[in-house]
Amino acid sequence: MNVSISGHHITVTEAMNKAVHDKLTKIESHFDQIQSIQVILSLDNSGASDGGKKSHKAEAIMRVSGQEMFVQAFDDDMYKAINEMADKLDRQVRKYKTRLERNKIKGAGRDARYADTAVEDIEPAS
Known part of the structure; x- marks a missing residue:
């Protein structure tokens, strides 16, 4: 799994990097066919000028x-x-x-039914 972590208006510290990697290993344990994950950590301080709190944002794009x-x-x-x-x-x-698992089960059911009818049609009558 390829993980890239970047910061927008923020410096990604080693602690942030470790926190992201720790959380993503949990996800990888559930599903091992992940190609890549791109994480963007950003700080939006547009509301800070009028007394609002700074808003931290974490985004992820997983392929x-x-x-x-x-x-x-x-x-x-x-x-x-x-x-x-x-x-x-x-x-x-x-x-x-x-x-994915539900579709795999559906597909197997259809194939099995088709195989039964195909065998009956091919066998010659006695």
């Missing part, structure tokens, strides 16, 4: 075969935003994995 998943989370604390982002991504991964 698996045939699909791309995007999540983002906002919080006053960067580590809370990272945790929320990882939880959202984990939910999407579990949902995607369930969908």
